[in-house]
Amino acid sequence: xxxxxxxxxxxxxxxxxxxxxxxxxxxxxxxxxxxxxxxxxxxxxxxxxxxxxxxxxxxxxxxxxxxxxxxxxxxxxxxxxxxxxxxxxxxxxxxxxxxxxxxxxxxxxx
Amino acid sequence: xxxxxxxxxxxxxxxxxxxxxxxxxxxxxxxxxxxxxxxxxxxxxxxxxxxxxxxxxxxxxxxxxxxxxxxxxxxxxxxxxxxxxxxxxxxxxxxxxxxxxxxxxxxxxxxxxxxxxxxxxxxxxxxxxxxxxxxxxxxxxxxxxxxxxxxxxxxxxxxxxxxxxxxxxxxxxxxxxxxxxxxxxxxxxxxxxxxxxxxxxxxxxxxxxxxxxxxxxxxxxxxxxxxxxxxxxxxxxxxxxxxxxxxxxxxxxxxxxxxxxxxxxxxxxxxxxxxxxxxxxxxxxxxxxxxxxxxxxxxxxxxxxxxxxxxxxxxxxxxxxxxxxxxxxxxxxxxxxxxxxxxxxxxxxxxxxxxxxxxxxxxxxxxxxxxxxxxxxxxxxxxxxxxxxxxxxxxxxxxxxxxxxxxxxxxxxxxxxxxxxxxxxxxxxxxxxxxxxxxxxxxxxxxxxxxxxxxxxxxxxxxxxxxxxxxxxxxxxxxxxxxxxxxxxxxxxxxxxxxxxxxxxxxxxxxxxxxxxxxxxxxxx
Numbered sequence: 001x002x003x004x005x006x007x008x009x010x011x012x013x014x015x016x017x018x019x020x021x022x023x024x025x026x027x028x029x030x031x032x033x034x035x036x037x038x039x040x041x042x043x044x045x046x047x048x049x050x051x052x053x054x055x056x057x058x059x060x061x062x063x064x065x066x067x068x069x070x071x072x073x074x075x076x077x078x079x080x081x082x083x084x085x086x087x088x089x090x091x092x093x094x095x096x097x098x099x100x101x102x103x104x105x106x107x108x109x110x
Numbered sequence: 111x112x113x114x115x116x117x118x119x120x121x122x123x124x125x126x127x128x129x130x131x132x133x134x135x136x137x138x139x140x141x142x143x144x145x146x147x148x149x150x151x152x153x154x155x156x157x158x159x160x161x162x163x164x165x166x167x168x169x170x171x172x173x174x175x176x177x178x179x180x181x182x183x184x185x186x187x188x189x190x191x192x193x194x195x196x197x198x199x200x201x202x203x204x205x206x207x208x209x210x211x212x213x214x215x216x217x218x219x220x221x222x223x224x225x226x227x228x229x230x231x232x233x234x235x236x237x238x239x240x241x242x243x244x245x246x247x248x249x250x251x252x253x254x255x256x257x258x259x260x261x262x263x264x265x266x267x268x269x270x271x272x273x274x275x276x277x278x279x280x281x282x283x284x285x286x287x288x289x290x291x292x293x294x295x296x297x298x299x300x301x302x303x304x305x306x307x308x309x310x311x312x313x314x315x316x317x318x319x320x321x322x323x324x325x326x327x328x329x330x331x332x333x334x335x336x337x338x339x340x341x342x343x344x345x346x347x348x349x350x351x352x353x354x355x356x357x358x359x360x361x362x363x364x365x366x367x368x369x370x371x372x373x374x375x376x377x378x379x380x381x382x383x384x385x386x387x388x389x390x391x392x393x394x395x396x397x398x399x400x401x402x403x404x405x406x407x408x409x410x411x412x413x414x415x416x417x418x419x420x421x422x423x424x425x426x427x428x429x430x431x432x433x434x435x436x437x438x439x440x441x442x443x444x445x446x447x448x449x450x451x452x453x454x455x456x457x458x459x460x461x462x463x464x465x466x467x468x469x470x471x472x473x474x475x476x477x478x479x480x481x482x483x484x485x486x487x488x489x490x491x492x493x494x495x496x497x498x499x500x501x502x503x504x505x506x507x508x509x510x511x512x513x514x515x516x517x518x519x520x521x522x523x524x525x526x527x528x529x530x531x532x533x534x535x536x537x538x539x540x541x542x543x544x545x546x547x548x549x550x551x552x553x554x555x556x557x558x559x560x561x562x563x564x565x566x567x568x569x570x571x572x573x574x575x576x577x578x579x580x581x582x583x584x585x586x587x588x589x590x591x592x593x594x595x596x597x598x599x600x601x602x603x604x605x606x607x608x609x610x611x612x613x614x615x616x617x618x619x620x621x622x623x624x625x626x627x628x629x630x631x632x633x634x635x
Binding site: 001002003004005006007008009010011012013014015018019020021026027029030032033036037039040043047048050052053054057058061076081082103105106107108109 | 395396397399400403404405406407408410411412413414415416417418419420421422423424425426427428429431432433441442443444445
């Protein structure tokens with residue numbers, strides 16, 4: 001519940017403050033958000049599986065974000081920015097779908 | 111992780127399963143946990159022979175399928191050779207435990223078990239049973255009115271509760287767990303009872319860990335069952351088959367069957383009760399788990415999750431706003447280059463189109479000018495022709511010649527008029543008018559002396575010639591000796607020539623269209 005409250009608070013703060021993202025970070029923010037979403041879904045699935053660990057959640061959250069941003073940055077430097085970015089997004093999407101399916105099985109038994 | 115000193119090897123949960131996993135109890139249940147030499151209610155007599163002998167503690171891979179804490183009972187699966195433990199109709203009753211065997215016995219056994227749990231904790235299921243059970247068959251027979259097959263269940267459950275509630279007050283524990291035998295109780299309720307017993311009864315855990323373990327949303331609490339499972343049950347549950355049946359993805363299924371203590375505790379925790387349809391007994395549904403998880407509890411895990419979610423929500427809102435506001439500033443160089451190329455290409459195409467349209471416009475304009483020029487040329491031509499042919503009145507510099515004859519010999523003859531006309535034309539007269547009649551190319555003088563006719567109209571003296579032309583040429587031309595004017599004077603008539611700056615030839619003569627003559631067709635090529 002606190003997590004849900006936190007999410008809502010974060011969204012509200014983001015809408016109210018309307019901060020401008022630094023130009024250097026702008027290409028990486030969407031990837032980081034998707035990676036964080038993946039970590040969130042993973043945590044949700046772990047909770048339903050009964051194996052949730054806050055430390056694991058924290059580390060997976062942070063590592064997902066950092067690694068995803070790092071991969072995209074590296075791709076930009078190497079010249080394959082769009083391709084690597086696409087790959088990262090695809091993989092994160094697959095993971096999100098897999099976690100969502102597991103959650104669905106828990107909740108709906110189907 | 112479990113910090114129970116006596117659980118060193120048994121209760122260590124799988125690595126990823128969190129510190130929050132409750133201590134898996136490794137009670138010395140099956141045999142004689144009390145180690146008092148006598149079975150009592152806690153000991154297991156699976157063969158219903160009145161003693162908890164060797165065959166009774168069959169830890170050979172039996173699985174507690176109904177999650178009642180023991181590997182015996184209706185729904186449980188006896189996978190090993192020893193079929194003894196699989197009882198009938200004892201599901202509800204088993205977990206009740208002490209009541210079946212007698213309160214006194216139960217309390218005694220509990221006290222003993224609590225005291226001696228340390229000693230028995232690490233012993234495997236089978237060994238404990240074998241060692242302890244055979245001591246006092248008599249006591250066992252007296253103390254177990256319910257039936258041997260139930261002993262394992264109740265003992266297991268009871269031991270688990272007692273083991274978990276090591277420092278708990280015996281009275282309190284008994285009061286909570288004593289239940290009148292009720293065959294109608296479902297495995298779930300008995301499981302719930304066991305769960306309840308264990309839930310609040312582990313003061314040994316660290317404060318935060320216990321809270322986390324018991325109350326957090328990390329899945330342990332909702333699972334519940336593992337808290338209570340006795341060592342035996344845990345070991346049995348560890349059998350991979352049952353666990354896998356319910357949840358294919360069960361991450362913690364150690365796959366270690368039977369007795370292995372360390373792995374016994376681990377797999378019990380998660381999958382079976384997290385909504386996995388274990389054989390015969392549905393665990394708490396995902397919604398229940400979710401509901402329990404949503405209860406707000408101030409624990410480290412929850413706060414951490416809350417903080418991370420806040421961060422995520424913040425980033426999400428910012429990114430969405432960013433995307434909606436400005437799309438170009440956030441794009442990467444490659445994308446911008448591509449956009450630039452497209453814009454340049456389009457610009458070039460538009461420029462070419464512009465040039466084409468301009469040419470077309472110019473062409474259209476010039477075309478109209480040409481037509482206008484042609485029209486103007488035609489108009490001027492028409493005017494000229496009109497003047498020359500007598501169709502239009504004209505004005506300009508010229509001369510006015512006046513001829514007058516005198517009776518009877520000075521009468522002017524038509525031939526004299528013709529000579530006059532020829533001399534004027536020769537001098538460059540452009541428009542000639544005689545007595546108000548226009549002279550054209552087809553004009554003719556007829557008649558006789560004294561009554562000259564011009565185009566059928568009789569003229570009367572004096573004859574006034576209005577001539578438009580160059581005065582300096584025409585005037586001297588008329589005065590030449592031997593000319594028409596000289597002849598008129600020789601005959602006695604009078605003739606005068608006057609130069610004028612403006613002579614108006616207003617008379618016109620419309621020439622009829624030719625009837626016989628047709629224009630020669632223009633030669634092609």
